[in-house]
Amino acid sequence: TDTLTNKSIAATQLTGTIAAAALPAGSVVQVVNATTTTATSTTSATFVATLLAASITPRSASNKILVQVTGPIDSAATNSQANGTIYRGATNLSSAGGFTNIFSNSGRIIGSLAMTHLDSPNTTSSTTYTVYINCSNGSTIIFPQGTNTASITLMEIAG
Secondary structure (H helix, E strand, O other), X not given: OXXXXXXXXXXXXXXXXXXXXXXXXXXXXXXXXEEEOOOEEEOOOOOEEEEEEEEEOOOOOOOEEXXXXXXXXXEOOOOEEEEEEEEEOOEEOOOOOOOEEEEEOOXXXXXXXXXXXXXXXXXXXXXXXXXXXXXXXXXXXXXOOOOOOEEEEEEEEOO
16 A cells, blocks of 8 residues: 655645535535624614625525624613614514613613524525614614724524
């Protein structure tokens, strides 16, 4: 038998594409990221779309999409509650209250809107995920706060 010892392989021999279907379950198939520094402000108790959104086209209907959101949110008044959630198209992926609730009982608070959700969209069509916010008591909330950056990352995970 031949033995391979200290042999180098040219980089051109290692390039290529692995079909998404050949990846083992749990592998990251693709990653999409979007950011915004443009704030959305609302006093609404109904969820309102922000300008933070990203679209992904899953390569297999059996794959999942891991959605991660982060960014600063400003709740400008005492006893205000800022809520955040993620929508896939027109579908709220959380319960009616949202994924993140930031409560201020002593004046203005700037907190972190941080959400993670593992979704099963069951499609190979382009799918858009959007961050929505609301305020449960009519106070003003702002996302993202100031000139800070908010981010949404979508990771397709092999099923």
